[in-house]
Amino acid sequence: xxxxxxxxxxxxxxxxxxxxxxxxxxxxxxxxxxxxxxxxxxxxxxxxxxxxxxxxxxxxxxxxxxxxxxxxxxxxxxxxxxxxxxxxxxxxxxxxxxxxxxxxxxxxxxxxxxxxxxxxxxxxxxxxxxxxxxxxxxxxxxxxxxxxxxxxxxxxxxxxxxxxxxxxxxxxxxxxxxxxxxxxxxxxxxxxxxxxxxxxxxxxxxxxxxxxxxxxxxxxxxxxxxxxxxxxx
Amino acid sequence: xxxxxxxxxxxxxxxxxxxxxxxxxxxxxxxxxxxxxxxxxxxxxxxxxxxxxxxxxxxxxxxxxxxxxxxxxxxxxxxxxxxxxxxxxxxxxxxxxxxxxxxxxxxxxxxxxxxxxxxxxxxxxxxxxxxxxxxxxxxxxxxxxxxxxxxxxxxxxxxxxxxxxxxxxxxxxxxxxxxxxxxxxxxxxxxxxxxxxxxxxxxxxxxxxxxxxxxxxxxxxxxxxxxxxxxxxxxxxxxxxxxxxxxxxxxxxxxxxxxxxxxxxxxxxxxxxxxxxxxxxxxxxxxxxxxxxxxxxxxxxxxxxxxxxxxxxxxxxxxxxxxxxxxxxxxxxxxxxxxxxxxxxxxxxxxxxxxxxxxxxxxxxxxxxx
Numbered sequence: 006x007x008x009x010x011x012x013x014x015x016x017x018x019x020x021x022x023x024x025x026x027x028x029x030x031x032x033x034x035x036x037x038x039x040x041x042x043x044x045x046x047x048x049x050x051x052x053x054x055x056x057x058x059x060x061x062x063x064x065x066x067x068x069x070x071x072x073x074x075x076x077x078x079x080x081x082x083x084x085x086x087x088x089x090x091x092x093x094x095x096x097x098x099x100x101x102x103x104x105x106x107x108x109x110x111x112x113x114x115x116x117x118x119x120x121x122x123x124x125x126x127x128x129x130x131x132x133x134x135x136x137x138x139x140x141x142x143x144x145x146x147x148x149x150x151x152x153x154x155x156x157x158x159x160x161x162x163x164x165x166x167x168x169x170x171x172x173x174x175x176x177x178x179x180x181x182x183x184x185x186x187x188x189x190x191x192x193x194x195x196x197x198x199x200x201x202x203x204x205x206x207x208x209x210x211x212x213x214x215x216x217x218x219x220x221x222x223x224x225x226x227x228x229x230x231x232x233x234x235x236x237x238x
Numbered sequence: 239x240x241x242x243x244x245x246x247x248x249x250x251x252x253x254x255x256x257x258x259x260x261x262x263x264x265x266x267x268x269x270x271x272x273x274x275x276x277x278x279x280x281x282x283x284x285x286x287x288x289x290x291x292x293x294x295x296x297x298x299x300x301x302x303x304x305x306x307x308x309x310x311x312x313x314x315x316x317x318x319x320x321x322x323x324x325x326x327x328x329x330x331x332x333x334x335x336x337x338x339x340x341x342x343x344x345x346x347x348x349x350x351x352x353x354x355x356x357x358x359x360x361x362x363x364x365x366x367x368x369x370x371x372x373x374x375x376x377x378x379x380x381x382x383x384x385x386x387x388x389x390x391x392x393x394x395x396x397x398x399x400x401x402x403x404x405x406x407x408x409x410x411x412x413x414x415x416x417x418x419x420x421x422x423x424x425x426x427x428x429x430x431x432x433x434x435x436x437x438x439x440x441x442x443x444x445x446x447x448x449x450x451x452x453x454x455x456x457x458x459x460x461x462x463x464x465x466x467x468x469x470x471x472x473x474x475x476x477x478x479x480x481x482x483x484x485x486x487x488x489x490x491x492x493x494x495x496x497x498x499x500x501x502x503x504x505x506x507x508x509x510x511x512x513x514x515x516x517x518x519x520x521x522x523x524x525x526x527x528x529x530x531x532x533x534x535x536x537x538x539x540x541x542x543x544x545x546x547x548x549x550x551x552x553x554x555x556x557x558x559x560x561x562x563x564x565x566x567x568x569x570x571x572x573x574x575x576x577x578x579x580x581x582x583x584x585x586x587x588x589x590x591x592x593x594x595x596x597x598x599x600x601x602x603x604x605x606x607x608x
Binding site: 058061066085088090093095099105119125164 | 244515519522
């Protein structure tokens, strides 16, 4: 990254490989990548280069076949521990939004709020606040089928922020959007990163999305080519 | 949002499928309620019938399987009446008669002067003497008979001299004759089906138990019980009950498979959503609970509807002429709650495997699934 940092990276891959034995594919090969707190990193590369796999590994949804994954400097032990980290510390934004079609925008945003100490009223207050933050206060009772693609992605972004995560992972967040919607989502992610100090890792094909990142990491055939800003190896 | 809300939304996503699943559970639970209510209703009718006759104890031939086919000597009525603690005793001969209309009626024969007649409130006419009959009001109305008409019993025309309001289900399609007439008509001289006794102190529980024990020793050939429990240990009812349990068990098992199949389909359809929930940090137990709840909700709905359907069916059976008088539907709120809770448990059981499948999914593969 630009300039030395004394603090531990929020998340870190050390010599991580991921091989899909059945398909005979090595999606990632000895990748090392540090994600410092509060930074914005873009991961770019052609289709099939292992970008999404890298995100899944960073979030603990997938396990590496070799190497270590650290969260706040500590190797996370098991699936349950990763689940707890994802619930409280990591937000996820997908290319296809992945909103639950039977739920309203507000209910979708409430979905990650699984803390039993959180009352229904508090959940509602938080989700309304988040929908307002993404510019959709009047769409809270609409279902995904009644929203445009850009609106759906904003709801998905609001959902990813439900538990005030430290790390936001976005997998092609503008991949299914038109130019205007893309611009609006990019500007929203920019604002969240800036205003909330959110650590952002964005997988993208889009130069617009990658622009303004603290580091741009290039992945080709599962290998990091370089890291503008020096976060990868 | 609450898990129950999510589960119910998921169920309404496929309303026809969910409704059919609930119907499957409902039919099974309805069948269970109806069949068990039927057996219970027969027992209830007999127990209630004996109580309504004013008897405290009822004695049957020990080891009898089919009550109506058994006989005791009429002379035992006096023997029983002489026992200490017994205020008075009566004998009753009971049989079934096929009427001209093809309907079945329960015919009882009572000795003139016995306390059994006290339980018979006349609506019209008078009590029968030898060679005459009194009919339950409902039966008389249905057969278009009034005092002054005659009824064909065992090939003989018997004059109807009175109608009575049936005290309880057992006599609701009943005919009462004198004991002598009954013995003649059915060629069972000096026979009674059971003995009924009134005790001097029926409220004294310890005294009743002591009387039962003493009488049991005194009359080893008899099975003596309190009138409210006469149907207990009845072999026919036990067999009926076992058959009902087996039939209901098969139906409930099929309902379980229906729930399982529905939820397996739901999990397969929502594979990607389950992956999303994993990505959002839903722990496995929450995903498991969500899917189990779907099974519970759909089965609860089916169970409740099925219980009401079963009760309706039971009442319909109880009023059908072939069974009227033999079934006193005794299904209440407790039985409905029991059946509904059982249905919910069945739903939870049926949901376990699909829910287990869901939490075993590889989240990345789930997210990538179409």
